[in-house]
Amino acid sequence: MKRGAIHTEKAAAPWGPWSMGYRAGDFVFVGGQGPIDHETGKLEGVTIQRQTRITLENMKAILEAAGCSMRDVVKVHVLLTDMEDFAGMNEAYEEYFSPPYPTRMTYGTALTVPGMKVEMDAVAYTGK
Secondary structure, eight states: OOEEEEOOTTSOOOSSSSOSEEEETTEEEEEEEOSBOTTTOSBOOSSHHHHHHHHHHHHHHHHHHTTOOGGGEEEEEEEESOGGGHHHHHHHHTTTOOSSOOEEEEEEOOOSSTTOOEEEEEEEEOOO
16 A cells, blocks of 8 residues: 655645645545645735635645645545634635535634634545
């Protein structure tokens, strides 16, 4: 089974003991991504829409480094600091995913980076 960590300079680097992505056979697991600029390492975006787009651009870069795309994503977890941002997050989310949409769970929670409104992780399937 093909297995190993995925790394790209086109996504924000982890600031803790985890991999930004990991391949295990036909599955690619994208670790928690947020609205962190990959060049500066700083939080970007004020609106939930902008923060969601940056988060999904980081996810997209990791998937591409693994040789797959957003179309291969089968599961997404979304963490929001304010459930009032749900509609705005969905607005931006639909720019990156199309039917059939990945399965998804959305949680309201606190996040560790001050000002961060959204964090997402994903699972992609690359098999036939």
